[in-house]
Amino acid sequence: MKGLSKDRLWSIAVLTPSIILIAVFVYGFIARSVYVSMTDWGNDPAQALALNPIIRFTGLTNYQDLFTGFLQGRFRQELVSTIFFTLFFILGCLGLGLGLALILDRNPKGEGLWRTIFLFPMSLSFIVTGTIWRWMLQPQGGLNQAPTLFGAQPSSFAWLSSTDALWKFDWNKLPLLTASVVGLVLVIMAVRAARSGDRTRTLVAGGCAALLFLWALFIGPNVKLLPAPELHGFNLALIGIIIAAVWQMSGYTMALYLAGLRGIPEELREAAKVDGANDLGMYQHVIFPLLAPITLSAMIVLGHISLKIFDLVYAMAGPDNINTSVPALNMYLTSFRQNQFALGAAIGTILLILVAFVIVPYLASQFRTEEGHA
């Protein structure tokens, strides 16, 4: 099928509007956002909503401000929060989802009903979920009152308002920490490359790791982002939001894992049994390895959802609760409440970069393999 037949032209004509729309609304707008993030639009309130605002190009100052500015401590806490949130949210959804799928795979009675129960929160909006859980996690109500049903004292955990944090670290040490982590990853890569006999890769990775460690040893400790130490950690007020998010999304991982488990051919299980594998061995050596790609898909989908989550936080803890805030929420407030468009665009761009780290390798690998088959 070569050349441009009429039909082929039609197929391109059909796609053109969508291509233009995506080009403008996705790529064009991203470019525009990145440009706005490098200006001073809105930093002067008088200019923010002017009909013809004077907008000056200021380079990376907004980014510098977010990471090192005195006033932007909230953003830095949010960045840390969103990483912890993502971590625990993914772990919770994978654990609960896999557990439920493994149980349902054993064919309990009324399987359809169980599945319906575990999946229905998926059909709700985060705003509805947030409203319900906001009520459940009221400081003196809901869950905290639950022990009284059994005659016990009500608990007093500050679900959405706790100011306690775990695993605090000084933001000033961020470059040092980052360099050490990247260095460690490079060392692991070098060792792997050495084992598989790839000499250039061993040398490059090892060299880079050595450079990083040298930097971390001699220069890193003296790098200061801020004049004073600034502590950030995993804020306990996030726990309630993580529970609500897991409540809403673990049905999704259950559905994925269940589809995966049902896709494992019965012969494979039979064969493992004939080979003398007991139940545990079968899971360990046959079933779990086959579920690994599903785990990866789920992690990517859940990861990008959690990096951009904000409606749940908005509905559960309100927009002004600094303890639970996330960058996606801050972007909305900065841009549309304070009219600081440039700063908002910078936060949006940072979010995009975070999500792109997760999504781009995934899409690339998906379509490289597919293109290979074609």
Add this chain to the structure above:
Amino acid sequence: MTTGAPINAPAAAPTAAPRRPIKPGRVIMYALLVLAALFFLVPVYLLVATALKSPDAINLATTWHWPSALNWASFSDAWNKIGGNVLNSLFLAITATLLSALLGSLNGYALSKWKFRGANTLFALMLFGMFIPYQAVLIPLFQFIKSLGLYGSIWGLILAHVVYGIPITTLIFRNFYADVPDALIEAATIDGAGFWQIYGRVIFPISIPGFVVVIIWQFTQVWNEFLFAATLTNTSSQPVTYALSQLAGGQAVSWNLPMAGAILAALPTLLVYILLGRYFVRGLLAGSVKG
């Protein structure tokens, strides 16, 4: 919270044959299921119980009790406050869903049955639009909608939902049409049918299940969306998610009202899910690109 660890549960019969003596493994399995179901259903109990209480019956000591007298007035009160927004959402979700389903169907057909070089790369570039955080395009989008004069009208919101719905609807239809044998298309070509005849006579008639999946999925997504709703509309055109967040956001609220409002806002998508759950799950699995 239950983290249900069935891996450690004693081995039950892997393929459950009916009418076997009850084994301890099965008992533990059902216990875990009930525990998990409680985690998922308790919020619903609390939601309904609170919505049905009269404001003065809502106090800390009786949070968990079923109301002694049912107060249905919460629902009419909530409807008075957000009923208009529910209708906005209905119009928005139906219009945006139908438009993006139609676009997706045509795109999916073109991409899977008339493959050209670079089609996969193009498709991957399109799909990226599904994953971006909308915060990264929100300011230009807001400016654009405003410059079109659509700010504050439901049509600006429809435009945004249709455009950002293209990736997922195209993806679902592309995967759906991939299962349609190419021989069918070739046979139609030999009979002299062109691009549009094949779409109208062969592809579209067998697309109903694809449309059902896409429509259910998009309807749910558009109905539940919040960010665009909060930035592109004003009071008269706000969808129900934003109205609900305002209803529940205040400090001195009597909780029966937002709870009743949450039920109103949840009912349409919940009904869709309960009635057509099979198709909902299919959309869900398609969302993870290949499922």
